[in-house]
Amino acid sequence: MSSTPDAQPEARTVRGTVVTTVPRASFDPADGSARPEELIDVYLRVNGAERHARVPGRRLLSDALRHDLGLTGTHVGCEHGVCGACTVLLDGQPVRACLMFAATAQGHEITTVEGLSTPDGELGPVQQAFVECHGLQCGFCTPGFLTTITAYLDENPDPTPEEAREAIAGNLCRCTGYQNIVKAVCRAAELRRGDDPAPDGTQTPPAPTQEEEQR
Numbered sequence: 001m002s003s004t005p006d007a008q009p010e011a012r013t014v015r016g017t018v019v020t021t022v023p024r025a026s027f028d029p030a031d032g033s034a035r036p037e038e039l040i041d042v043y044l045r046v047n048g049a050e051r052h053a054r055v056p057g058r059r060l061l062s063d064a065l066r067h068d069l070g071l072t073g074t075h076v077g078c079e080h081g082v083c084g085a086c087t088v089l090l091d092g093q094p095v096r097a098c099l100m101f102a103a104t105a106q107g108h109e110i111t112t113v114e115g116l117s118t119p120d121g122e123l124g125p126v127q128q129a130f131v132e133c134h135g136l137q138c139g140f141c142t143p144g145f146l147t148t149i150t151a152y153l154d155e156n157p158d159p160t161p162e163e164a165r166e167a168i169a170g171n172l173c174r175c176t177g178y179q180n181i182v183k184a185v186c187r188a189a190e191l192r193r194g195d196d197p198a199p200d201g202t203q204t205p206p207a208p209t210q211e212e213e214q215r
C-alpha cells in the first residue's frame with residue numbers, strides 16, 4: 001500500500017465550481033492505496049443567508065446542512081428517501097436532502113426547518129398549527145413534515161382534510177399517528193389565510209371518520 005502523497009492544496013475550476021485537492025487520504029479500491037481527496041467549494045443560500053462549505057463530492061446535502069453548516073434541525077432517518085425526515089425546500093420545492101449531494105445544490109436557495117419561523121423569531125404558521133393540534137410527540141419526523149406542508153400550502157392554500165392527508169403521504173411518523181398532523185395541515189392553512197383563530201385548534205378540521213383513520 002502506498003502512502004498519502006505529500007501534496008499541497010491545489011484549486012481549479014470545473015464548470016464554475018472551485019474544486020480543491022488536498023492531501024487528505026481516501027481509499028482507492030482499485031489498488032488499496034490512499035490518495036488525495038477532492039474537496040468542493042459549495043456556495044448556497046440557506047434560510048436567506050449566503051453560506052459556504054468545503055466538502056467532499058460524496059457529501060450528502062443532509063450531512064452538509066447538519067455537520068458543515070450546523071443546521072441540525074434537518075433530521076436524518078432512513079437515508080434512503082423513504083421517511084421524509086430530511087426534507088428541505090430547494091428553490092421552494094420539497095426535496096429529500098439525503099438523496100442529494102451538497103455539490104448538486106450549488107447556487108440554489110435552501111430552506112430548512114430553521115427558516116420557517118417568522119422574521120421576528122415567532123413560530124411560523126405551520127409550526128404554530130403543529131403546537132395547537134398536537135401534531136408531534138418525539139418530534140423526530142417533524143422538520144420533514146413542516147417543510148413538506150409549507151411547500152404544499154404554497155400550492156394549495158385551502159386543502160380539504162382528504163387533500164391534507166394526501167399531502168403528507170410521503171412522510172412517516174412512528175409515534176404520533178396522522179390524525180393530528182392532518183388537522184395541523186388544515187389549521188396551518190387557516191393561520192396563513194389569517195382566518196379567525198379557532199378556540200381549540202384540535203377541532204380544526206373535524207376529526208376524521210373511523211374509515212379515514214384506518215387508511
Ligand code: FES
Nearest residue numbers: 077079081084098
Ligand atoms: S432520511 Fe431522507 S428520506 Fe429518510
Ligand code: FES
Nearest residue numbers: 137138139173174
Ligand atoms: S413525532 Fe415521533 S416520529 Fe413523528
